[in-house]
Amino acid sequence: MPDDNRYSRQSLIPGWDQTTLDNSTVILIGVGAIGSYVATILASSGIGKLVIIEFDSIELSNLNRQLLFREEDLGKPKAEVASKRLKEINPEIEIEFYHKKMEEVKASVYEKADVIIGCLDTFIGRRWISSMAIRVKKPLILGGMFAFLGDVQVIIPYKTACFECQPLVPDEELAQACTPFGEERKKDRGEEEEVEAKLPAVATLSSIIGGMIAQESLKLILELGAPLENYMFYDGLNNATTIIPLARTEDCPACGELYKLEQIEFVAHPTETIKDLMLRLALTYGLEKPDLMVEGKLLEGKNVVENQLKEKSVAYILDKNLAKPIKIVIKIEKL
Numbered sequence: 001m002p003d004d005n006r007y008s009r010q011s012l013i014p015g016w017d018q019t020t021l022d023n024s025t026v027i028l029i030g031v032g033a034i035g036s037y038v039a040t041i042l043a044s045s046g047i048g049k050l051v052i053i054e055f056d057s058i059e060l061s062n063l064n065r066q067l068l069f070r071e072e073d074l075g076k077p078k079a080e081v082a083s084k085r086l087k088e089i090n091p092e093i094e095i096e097f098y099h100k101k102m103e104e105v106k107a108s109v110y111e112k113a114d115v116i117i118g119c120l121d122t123f124i125g126r127r128w129i130s131s132m133a134i135r136v137k138k139p140l141i142l143g144g145m146f147a148f149l150g151d152v153q154v155i156i157p158y159k160t161a162c163f164e165c166q167p168l169v170p171d172e173e174l175a176q177a178c179t180p181f182g183e184e185r186k187k188d189r190g191e192e193e194e195v196e197a198k199l200p201a202v203a204t205l206s207s208i209i210g211g212m213i214a215q216e217s218l219k220l221i222l223e224l225g226a227p228l229e230n231y232m233f234y235d236g237l238n239n240a241t242t243i244i245p246l247a248r249t250e251d252c253p254a255c256g257e258l259y260k261l262e263q264i265e266f267v268a269h270p271t272e273t274i275k276d277l278m279l280r281l282a283l284t285y286g287l288e289k290p291d292l293m294v295e296g297k298l299l300e301g302k303n304v305v306e307n308q309l310k311e312k313s314v315a316y317i318l319d320k321n322l323a324k325p326i327k328i329v330i331k332i333e334k335l
Contacts, residue, residue, distance in 0.1 A: 006092070007046050015224050018046060024221045025049040025112055029102050029129060030119035031082040032056065033201055034143050036068045037210025038117060038217075043086040043093055045218060050086065051113070052097040053105055054079040065203035102129060103320070111136045115217045118142045119210075121199065124288075128322065130155060130163035134255050135324040139220050139227075143213045147200040148236035150209035153246075154216055154228040158255055165252030166231065205236050253285050253326045265312075265331045268305045275301030277330075285326060287319040294330075306332060 005011070007018050026047055031039055031054045042050055058066075058073045058081060068085045069078070079097040086095055098105050102125070110116060116138050118129040126142050133140035133155060140155040142163065155162050212232070219225050231244040250256050266284075268277050278290050278301065292299045293316040299308050309315075309330055317326040 006090070010045065013224075015222065017222055020222055021046055021218070022048045024114045025051065026217060026221075027051040027053065027110060027113040027116045028119070029053045029117065029125075030121075031066075031068065031078050032062065032119065033065045033203075033206040034145060034210045034213065035117075035119035036066045036082065037207050038119060038143075038214045039082060039086055040067065040089065041211065041214035042217065043090045043095075045214075046090065047093055049094040049096065051109065052079045052082055052095065053100070053102050054082070054097070055099060055101045061198070065201055065206045067203075102132075107132070107136060110138065113138050115220050116140045117213060117217060119213070120144070126163050131254050131322050131324045133157055134162055141213050141216050141220075143209045145201065145205045145209050148202065148205055150205050150234040150236070152209060152212050152216065152228060152232045152234075154220075156227065156229075159248075160229050161246035161248050162252065162255045164254035165249040165256065166246045205234075208234065208236065254322075254324060265329045267333050268309065268330050270304070270306035270332050270334075272305050273301060274299045274303050274305060274308055277305055281317055282319075285317065287317070287322070290317050290319040292316075293318060293325070 010016055011018050024047060026042055026049070028035055028039055028042075028050060031052050035054070039050065039052065054077070056078050058069045058076055058078055060071075060074060062069055062078075063071065066078075068082045073081045077099040079099045083095045083097040086093070098109075110132055113136075116129065116133050118126060118140060120126050120129065120142070121144055126144075130140060130142070134157045137157045139157070142151075142153045142155065144151050153163070153166070154160065212234075216228055220227055230246050233242040233244065234240075235242070248255060266281065274292060278292055281287065281292070282290050294309065294313050309332060311332050313330045315328055315330050317328065
């Protein structure tokens with residue numbers, strides 16, 4: 001290969017296959033602090049197609065660590081500006097972008113990915129994209145940061161622990177952001193005023209965590225080395241990396257085999273209302289506002305269980321925080 005080829009140096013790595021990289025597709029959710037570094041590395045490396053999903057717009061406070069943006073970009077959609085800059089970095093790659101929330105992007109888009117990357121700062125966001133990755137059976141890499149602290153997790157559906165079954169996030173925190181300050185994002189941006197705490201952030205951590213995520217994605221695509229199968233925590237102040245072993249749990253509502261085989265039963269009381277039943281389901285599975293569907297119909301909360309369900313009913317739990325409905329068997333307890 002000629003030495004003046006754009007990819008000549010990385011192609012010297014044993015096992016590197018640039019053609020495989022050229023034919024691959026990566027979906028990147030979030031092109032902010034970490035995501036901008038991930039995108040730059042993947043574009044420079046010659047990823048075939050990069051799909052950017054980002055609903056946010058550029059603010060002045062972004063410029064200290066989000067290297068794809070300039071002052072003249074203030075107020076513009078991050079996804080659009082990032083796509084333009086990445087094309088300038090490498091005109092050879094294909095870029096597609098969505099200036100919308102990840103929940104609004106069709107599942108068919110996610111199905112085309114070789115790897116999905118989530119650079120998200122809320123537990124709810126990570127939980128949702130983990131559920132989607134399991135639904136479409138695509139590898140997912142998650143990463144986050146707070147000041148000089150960062151983390152990376154690789155999820156291989158049905159092989160490694162997903163975000164739902166890993167024990168590092170307590171249920172009550174699933175409704176909070178990934179910060180010690182408990183940043184709340186309970187209101188949808190663009191529809192209602194969002195309550196948001198400002199997160200401490202430094203470019204060094206963005207580049208380190210972004211580099212690790214990009215590296216894991218290249219390893220997955222090219223099948224080089226062993227993927228990170230555990231949770232990696234990085235402390236930049238002490239230059240310390242901690243690996244926390246993770247294991248899948250059989251009763252995980254997203255990827256557990258017991259749910260997949262419909263062997264888990266949820267007991268309902270005949271005289272309780274559907275609303276009360278859904279409240280118990282919400283507390284059990286850490287959901288926000290679930291709906292219950294049986295035989296293709298949503299059940300009304302005011303109705304009594306014994307008038308709506310058979311002695312045993314296959315039901316689907318739907319919730320805004322889940323990309324994949326939870327399938328369970330509801331059994332009415334006999335009096």
